[in-house]
Amino acid sequence: MQKTAFASDNTSGICPEALESFIAANTSNVASYGNDEWTRRACDAIRDLFQTDCDVFFVFNGTAANSLALASLVQSYHSIVCHKLSHVETDECGGPEFFSNGTKLLLAEGEDGKLDVDGIARLVAARTDIHYPKPRAVTITQSTEVGTVYALEEVKAIGAACREMGLAFHMDGARFANAVAHLGVSPAELTWKAGVDVLSFGGTKMGMPVGEAVVFFNHQLAQDFAYRCKQAGQLASKMRFLAAPWVGMLQNNAWLTRAGHANAMATRLSDALAALPGVSLMFPTQANAVFVNLPAHVAQALKDKGWAFYSFIGAGGARFVCSWSTTLEDVDALVADVKSGL
Numbered sequence: 001m002q003k004t005a006f007a008s009d010n011t012s013g014i015c016p017e018a019l020e021s022f023i024a025a026n027t028s029n030v031a032s033y034g035n036d037e038w039t040r041r042a043c044d045a046i047r048d049l050f051q052t053d054c055d056v057f058f059v060f061n062g063t064a065a066n067s068l069a070l071a072s073l074v075q076s077y078h079s080i081v082c083h084k085l086s087h088v089e090t091d092e093c094g095g096p097e098f099f100s101n102g103t104k105l106l107l108a109e110g111e112d113g114k115l116d117v118d119g120i121a122r123l124v125a126a127r128t129d130i131h132y133p134k135p136r137a138v139t140i141t142q143s144t145e146v147g148t149v150y151a152l153e154e155v156k157a158i159g160a161a162c163r164e165m166g167l168a169f170h171m172d173g174a175r176f177a178n179a180v181a182h183l184g185v186s187p188a189e190l191t192w193k194a195g196v197d198v199l200s201f202g203g204t205k206m207g208m209p210v211g212e213a214v215v216f217f218n219h220q221l222a223q224d225f226a227y228r229c230k231q232a233g234q235l236a237s238k239m240r241f242l243a244a245p246w247v248g249m250l251q252n253n254a255w256l257t258r259a260g261h262a263n264a265m266a267t268r269l270s271d272a273l274a275a276l277p278g279v280s281l282m283f284p285t286q287a288n289a290v291f292v293n294l295p296a297h298v299a300q301a302l303k304d305k306g307w308a309f310y311s312f313i314g315a316g317g318a319r320f321v322c323s324w325s326t327t328l329e330d331v332d333a334l335v336a337d338v339k340s341g342l
């Protein structure tokens with residue numbers, strides 16, 4: 001029983017479809033820095049998935065994907081609207097500010113970890129004088145840091161508001177697959193057709209060994225992005241090994257099937273925990289993360305038994321994250337240990 005199973009989806013191993021492609025890419029010598037067949041295939045697979053001729057770049061992790069994507073949307077004298085619980089604010093060690101040479105993050109409230117149009121508009125209108133960094137972009141996380149999902153209509157409304165206010169629109173899709181699995185809409189509908197300019201498309205949490213895709217739906221914003229990646233140390237010389245798992249995950253729809261499994265395990269866990277006395281859900285469980293308020297002695301007892309989980313995200317609750325590799329036995333073992341601690 002792996003007691004790290006629920007600490008994060010990034011504690012999972014490599015899912016079979018990703019590993020199979022990774023190994024298949026391990027042939028003899030091929031061109032480096034993305035000039036190989038696997039990288040071409042992966043980029044084409046992403047273009048097919050989104051049904052548009054988007055620009056695709058692979059980087060090592062989500063912090064780089066977000067920081068560099070955001071830096072490509074703004075100048076140093078601009079600001080970026082994000083949720084106060086967003087990863088770009090709480091867990092990227094100032095990456096977005098650093099890589100944009102000083103752009104300011106403007107923190108907005110919002111129910112269930114989500115931005116809304118009114119909150120964005122209030123922040124954008126709050127200061128329009130020369131002494132304050134001009135708002136130039138909005139970033140949302142889909143699915144969010146607290147396991148909720150923006151409805152398609154919510155994304156469209158934010159996209160329309162961004163266009164009206166002259167703001168670029170970024171989506172942190174570290175768990176984009178989980179959002180698509182929950183909503184049952186197409187990737188195209190949930191991104192560029194809703195007004196998203198650039199997506200950080202998470203591969204790591206999906207089941208890949210490493211790697212995220214930065215997907216530009218706005219060609220103009222993608223100009224020179226390759227240089228930004230190189231300067232940031234994000235241009236892999238053996239790019240084929242970042243790219244090949246994408247081929248494996250996107251063919252036969254494994255990316256979505258695996259995300260659907262993670263969501264189903266989270267729902268099972270959420271339902272079981274919510275039924276226990278003294279345990280309450282902090283947010284609706286809509287993707288692959290469950291946030292609960294646990295009695296302090298129960299949380300401590302879990303830690304004493306070796307369970308690893310975060311308690312600093314989402315207003316201090318206990319977070320349990322499911323992944324492609326979460327099993328029914330994992331869920332039932334955690335629930336049993338929570339129950340025995342009550």
Ligand SMILES: Cc1ncc(COP(=O)(O)O)c(C=O)c1O
Binds near residue numbers: 062064087088144174
């Ligand atoms: C919402 C969100 N965005 C981005 C990331 C990327 O983080 P990392 O740099 O750890 O890959 C994470 C990490 O888990 C995350 O939860």
Ligand SMILES: C[C@H](O)[C@H](N)C(=O)O
Binds near residue numbers: 007008010087
């Ligand atoms: C919180 C940590 O930074 C990581 N993004 C995770 O979700 O586990």
